[in-house]
Amino acid sequence: MRASVTSPNFLRQPRSGERMQPTAQAVGQRQKAIQRRRDERGPSPVNRVTVVGLSLILSIGAHAQVTFERLLNSNKEPQNWLTYSGDYSGKRFSPLGQINASNAPSLTAKWVYQTAATGKLETTPLVVDGILYATGQDDRAFALDARTGRPIWLYQRQLPSDIRPCCGRVNRGLAILDDKVFMGTLDAHVIALDAKTGNVVWDVAAADYRTGYSFTVAPLAVKNLVAIGVSGGEYGIRGFVDAYDADTGKRRWRFYTVPGPGEAGHETWEGDSWKIGGAPAWNTGTYDAATNQIFWPTGNPSPSNRGEGRAGDNLYSNSLLALNADTGKMNWYFQFTKHDEHDWDATQVPVIIDSGGRHLIAQANRNGFFYVLDRATGKLVSANAYGKITWSDTKDAEGRPVAKKEASPTIEGHTVCPGALGTTNFMAPTYDPQSGLFYVSARDQCDIFSTAPQPYEAGHAYYGSAYFPSEEARPYLGFLKAIDPATGQVKWQFQHTSPTWSGVLSTAGGLVFTGDAEGNFIALEAASGKPLWHFQMGGAVYAAPMAFAVDGKEYVAIAAGSAVYAFGLP
Amino acid sequence: MRSLFFPAVRWTVSITFLAASAVSLAQDRNPLAGDPKAAKAGEYEFRINCALCHGLGARGGGRGPDLTRAQKKHTRSDAEMFQVISNGIPGTVMPANGTNGQGVGMTDEEIWQIIAYIRSVEVKAPPKPLGNVARGKELFYGDANCSLCHMVEGKGGRLGPELTSVGGSRAREAIIDSVRNPSRRLAWGLTEATKEFPQEYESVTAVTADGKEIKGVALNEDSFSVQIIDANEKIHLLEKDKLRSFQKSRESAMPKYDADVLSDKDLEDIVAYLTSVGAK
Numbered sequence: 001m002r003a004s005v006t007s008p009n010f011l012r013q014p015r016s017g018e019r020m021q022p023t024a025q026a027v028g029q030r031q032k033a034i035q036r037r038r039d040e041r042g043p044s045p046v047n048r049v050t051v052v053g054l055s056l057i058l059s060i061g062a063h064a065q066v067t068f069e070r071l072l073n074s075n076k077e078p079q080n081w082l083t084y085s086g087d088y089s090g091k092r093f094s095p096l097g098q099i100n101a102s103n104a105p106s107l108t109a110k111w112v113y114q115t116a117a118t119g120k121l122e123t124t125p126l127v128v129d130g131i132l133y134a135t136g137q138d139d140r141a142f143a144l145d146a147r148t149g150r151p152i153w154l155y156q157r158q159l160p161s162d163i164r165p166c167c168g169r170v171n172r173g174l175a176i177l178d179d180k181v182f183m184g185t186l187d188a189h190v191i192a193l194d195a196k197t198g199n200v201v202w203d204v205a206a207a208d209y210r211t212g213y214s215f216t217v218a219p220l221a222v223k224n225l226v227a228i229g230v231s232g233g234e235y236g237i238r239g240f241v242d243a244y245d246a247d248t249g250k251r252r253w254r255f256y257t258v259p260g261p262g263e264a265g266h267e268t269w270e271g272d273s274w275k276i277g278g279a280p281a282w283n284t285g286t287y288d289a290a291t292n293q294i295f296w297p298t299g300n301p302s303p304s305n306r307g308e309g310r311a312g313d314n315l316y317s318n319s320l321l322a323l324n325a326d327t328g329k330m331n332w333y334f335q336f337t338k339h340d341e342h343d344w345d346a347t348q349v350p351v352i353i354d355s356g357g358r359h360l361i362a363q364a365n366r367n368g369f370f371y372v373l374d375r376a377t378g379k380l381v382s383a384n385a386y387g388k389i390t391w392s393d394t395k396d397a398e399g400r401p402v403a404k405k406e407a408s409p410t411i412e413g414h415t416v417c418p419g420a421l422g423t424t425n426f427m428a429p430t431y432d433p434q435s436g437l438f439y440v441s442a443r444d445q446c447d448i449f450s451t452a453p454q455p456y457e458a459g460h461a462y463y464g465s466a467y468f469p470s471e472e473a474r475p476y477l478g479f480l481k482a483i484d485p486a487t488g489q490v491k492w493q494f495q496h497t498s499p500t501w502s503g504v505l506s507t508a509g510g511l512v513f514t515g516d517a518e519g520n521f522i523a524l525e526a527a528s529g530k531p532l533w534h535f536q537m538g539g540a541v542y543a544a545p546m547a548f549a550v551d552g553k554e555y556v557a558i559a560a561g562s563a564v565y566a567f568g569l570p
Numbered sequence: 571m572r573s574l575f576f577p578a579v580r581w582t583v584s585i586t587f588l589a590a591s592a593v594s595l596a597q598d599r600n601p602l603a604g605d606p607k608a609a610k611a612g613e614y615e616f617r618i619n620c621a622l623c624h625g626l627g628a629r630g631g632g633r634g635p636d637l638t639r640a641q642k643k644h645t646r647s648d649a650e651m652f653q654v655i656s657n658g659i660p661g662t663v664m665p666a667n668g669t670n671g672q673g674v675g676m677t678d679e680e681i682w683q684i685i686a687y688i689r690s691v692e693v694k695a696p697p698k699p700l701g702n703v704a705r706g707k708e709l710f711y712g713d714a715n716c717s718l719c720h721m722v723e724g725k726g727g728r729l730g731p732e733l734t735s736v737g738g739s740r741a742r743e744a745i746i747d748s749v750r751n752p753s754r755r756l757a758w759g760l761t762e763a764t765k766e767f768p769q770e771y772e773s774v775t776a777v778t779a780d781g782k783e784i785k786g787v788a789l790n791e792d793s794f795s796v797q798i799i800d801a802n803e804k805i806h807l808l809e810k811d812k813l814r815s816f817q818k819s820r821e822s823a824m825p826k827y828d829a830d831v832l833s834d835k836d837l838e839d840i841v842a843y844l845t846s847v848g849a850k
Contacts (some may be wrong), residue, residue: 120764165675450626452617460677466617471632471755476767497793498767517765518792535795538763561764568645 016361057529066128066176066195068223072289078508079549081127083284084173084218085428086546088284089352092286092430093506094547098554099569100271100509101129104523104532106570109147110555113564115140117284118541121559124173124218124428124503126181127333127548131559133195134564135218135387139185140192146482147550149566153198163187164212164233164459170542172284172426173218177246184215190228190244202249206230210238211458218284220294223327225252227294229281233345236276236302236462241285241321242292243328246508249458253328257281257316259297265315273310276456279317280304283347283426284359288375291333294323295352295361295375299345305409305420306451306464313338317390318346320363322378332378341408341465342391349429351438353485362485364440366422367391369401370488386481388424388444391416400562409449419447420467421499428503429545437482437491439512444474445469480504480514482529490531503544505556513556515541521558521565537565600648602679604685612687615680619667624829628691632748632755637688640696641849643738648685655681662739662770663761668749688783699837699842700742706843709836716840719824722847728803729787731757731771731825735849737841745841749832752822760790773823776806777814784808787823 067457074080076460078095097108115121119137126133132146139157145149157170163186164406174181174194180192180201187209206228207213212235219228225243236251239257244250257279259265259383269277276564278301285296301310301317315435317328318337323330335344339457344367352375353360362377368389380399392401407416421443447467454464468475478499482491512526523533537562547556557566602608616628623634630636635643644659645651655676656668667676676684710716717726720733736745747754758768769790776784776798788799796816797805801823810816827837 160678254625450617452614454611454614454618460680461618461675463618465623468622474756475770498765501766517767518794519762520792520794522793531793536792540762540766541765 004230004514010300013250020264026195026207038570041311042508047257048086065178067178068221071177071221079127080129080299080430081125081546082257083126083177083220084124084175085284085286085349088222088287088289090349090431091351091353091433091506092349092428092504092546093508095508095551096547096554097508097510098509098549099507099511099523099547099556101511101525101532103569104509104511107523107533107567108534108570109535109555110147110566110568112566113142113149113151115142115564117309117562119562120170120540121156121562122168122170122172122426122542122563123140123559123564124544124546125557125559125564126176127546127550127557128176128195130527130550131195132548132564132566133176133181135173135176135183136559137562138169139171139183139333141171141174141181141183143195143198144489144564146548146566149564153196155336156419157185157191158189160187161210163209163214164232164235165214165216166231166461167216170216171218172543175221177221177224177226180246182219182221182228182246183218184204184219184228186214186216188215188230189220190215190226190242190249192226192246192249194317195280198394204244204249204251206242206251207237207240211235211326215282220284220287221246222294224529225325227296227325229283229285229296229298231280231282231303233278233280233304233343234461234463235298235459236278236456237280238277239279239281239298239317240294241281241323241328243325255321255328257319257321257328259315265345268312268315268391270309270311276302276462277310277314277317278304279314279319280345281347282345283349286350286352287325288352290359291376292325293375294325295350296321297347297350297363299347300340300343303462303464304340304343304455305449305454305467306453307408308453309462311341315342317368318344320346320350320361321376322375329526334371334373334378334380335366336369336371339402342367343463343467344418344422345425346490347426348424349428351429353431353438355436355486360432360485362438364424364483366418366424367401367417368423368437370483370485372485373487382488386440386483386490387442387490388417388446389423390446391420395504400539409451409467411451412561413450413466413468415446415448415470415473416426417446417473418443419445421445421447422448422470424499427501430504430506431485432506432521432526434508435482435506436484436486437526438480439502439504439506439514439526441477441502441504441514442479442481442493444473444479445499446473479515480512480529480560483511483528494529494531496525498543502541502558505545505547507547507556513545513558515545515560517541517557519560521545521567535565535567537561537563539563574780582721584708589619594707598647598649600652600682600685600689602682603648603689605686606690608683608686609690610687612680612683612685612690615684616687619676620684621664625741628688630744632735632740632744633758635739636741640693643848648689651685652678652681655684662759680798688814698756699845701838701840702840703839703842705848706841710843712761714758714832714836714840722844729801731759733844735848737844737846739848742845745844747836749827749840753820753823753827756820756822759788771822773819773821775817776808777816778808779789779812779814781814788818
């Protein structure tokens with residue numbers, strides 16, 4: 001039945017000309033086409049749905065090639081959301097301002113897309129010229145009509161039964177370049193899908209999933225490359241950041257986050273521990289075109305909670321790496337937590353900020369400190385605690401917080417703040433250039449860390465420690481914190497009922513948006529943290545919001561429970 | 571210098587593991603049964619994956635049952651235990667722990683190791699109940715006033731947690747501790763599917779716009795609303811921005827039963843009653 005995928009010639013629109021939106025009539029035709037196809041195929045389940053016979057979408061798609069130029073200049077098309085963090089700087093700031101502090105209280109749900117699958121959604125959708133692309137549980141990806149939420153195509157990966165996802169069968173989103181979207185999979189493949197149909201264009205294995213490698217991260221498309229970092233810090237992997245040719249899927253470079261023999265930094269690992277040293281790279285980095293550098297953050301050394309057997313700083317775990325985009329060669333690194341024993345991955349989005357003529361990069365780190373670095377050199381500018389911490393009370397000559405010896409896990413177990421989940425985690429932060437504030441979801445929770453030595457076994461969880469939330473430290477508190485990067489001080493905070501896993505979006509409307517564990521999507525005034533509006537979505541939020549516009553109307557979208565929601569003005 | 575790589579050994583284990591996983595679901599007995607090395611590995615797995623609720627040593631924390639008991643409510647055979655660990659128990663806070671669950675998950679081999687560990691620490695015969703079941707029931711519904719707030723098998727109050735299954739799902743020490751020190755570890759209430767933490771039995775006081783004070787226990791709460799049951803078992807559904815004041819306390823609504831209020835013997839009788847009901 002493949003012939004039906006091509007639209008009849010008489011419906012084909014000219015490729016040049018105005019960007020067109022689907023009309024009601026066209027939508028009707030499409031629905032008829034879907035119904036017709038269902039009738040033909042009968043009720044048997046289909047994994048991939050391709051819209052047929054709709055020339056208008058095809059013509060929009062043809063027009064909607066996302067070139068590297070467009071990605072570089074994404075702020076010129078604020079109606080679109082072209083990368084995981086909205087732009088290369090990682091700010092997760094939308095220049096759209098139609099929804100603002102005065103009309104936010106009237107926001108209303110516009111549509112809901114249900115995946116109807118169990119598990120969490122951590123995706124940030126992309127939107128390009130009226131089409132929304134997102135990922136879901138069990139490595140599904142889908143394209144929706146961004147005005148209606150109606151699906152255009154669905155890709156569902158057939159995963160092996162013995163994959164090793166550490167923390168749910170999740171995926172945080174896609175990258176787009178030209179006419180393809182890119183996705184990392186839980187069985188450690190990188191795939192390219194055709195943006196118009198969801199067809200697989202190429203599919204390459206990056207590593208052996210059976211030994212604990214997987215991808216959950218949204219890739220970053222730069223030039224003609226797709227950069228991606230691996231997950232698996234719970235399994236004794238050897239971490240890496242890869243870049244693939246966007247056209248062919250051929251791997252162009254790999255940077256091992258744990259240096260091998262003869263490489264600088266190798267001496268920071270005891271014996272053969274580097275071979276299973278972890279340092280995954282499971283959250284999306286940022287890109288600075290001026291210096292052609294990709295900034296990519298790395299995670300914990302393995303085993304995550306036991307330092308015995310891997311004496312040394314364990315480079316480049318828990319670090320920020322500045323990599324040459326063309327070659328993957330490292331220009332500089334900054335290690336936030338040396339020889340980590342508390343699972344404090346430094347995998348938070350590093351945000352590029354220019355302030356007072358200084359070229360900076362900022363990260364609200366899982367270890368409880370807010371770091372500002374000079375992004376040309378990687379030198380520390382400042383480090384200030386933004387949550388409850390007990391692991392450090394001194395700084396070294398460079399100003400870097402130093403761990404207390406007694407913070408190490410013990411056999412009997414003892415309490416350290418923050419706990420293993422950190423002051424923040426993977427939830428995306430935002431920097432609002434209008435308010436000059438950096439917003440991040442934070443938690444105050446302390447854990448009891450107790451050693452539990454485990455031998456390394458390929459593909460088996462490898463922590464070396466048990467940790468439990470400390471009952472004495474209850475209740476565990478969750479906040480949205482607004483940090484002034486210039487001083488590192490928390491300017492305001494909004495306390496959630498319990499800790500949230502939601503990311504944060506800021507917009508030119510003077511708003512920040514976030515979600516909570518109780519299922520609310522919340523709009524707050526960016527300057528003060530005053531909540532202006534909320535909507536109960538019926539499921540906890542593990543994703544980050546984004547904004548887009550179609551037909552001149554602004555929308556804000558977020559995933560919660562098993563669904564993606566879009567909100568707009570009445 | 572310690573080498574972490576023993577390829578020959580790893581191959582052996584992998585082959586055993588593949589063989590084990592191929593037949594695991596049809597298996598009635600643990601392929602690692604009686605293997606002290608497997609039990610030791612299982613002990614570490616247990617600390618990492620299970621001890622949060624079941625306690626170090628498997629003797630039951632405040633959140634999960636004592637697994638050293640000879641008789642377990644949900645599992646008898648190794649195969650049943652494998653199912654429960656792998657897939658969780660619907661309707662309880664016991665999550666799925668296999669690799670298809672939410673967390674890191676355990677491989678089949680790791681689950682069998684944990685079962686080997688549990689079998690190595692469980693007692694062979696149920697201990698004789700320390701208390702008198704019939705007298706415990708009398709106290710529960712009588713002088714001890716438990717049933718004013720707690721329901722067992724459909725009889726009793728609604729302010730506190732329902733206790734029909736508590737004797738089967740909590741260690742004796744945990745029940746005693748929650749009677750003697752009810753605020754030390756608040757009971758868990760409603761659990762929502764995708765939410766990280768269950769609602770706790772927090773005490774709340776709300777004052778409405780017209781000055782009416784409502785005291786009770788939170789059934790659920792978010793940043794904008796709260797659902798309360800009061801001492802008269804009336805449910806109040808409140809929007810926080812319409813309240814004059816709203817306060818929460820981690821001081822349990824349950825009174826602290828000291829030994830001079832409830833003797834050790836009386837408490838032991840009540841535990842015996844709850845244990846007998848919970849074992850059904």
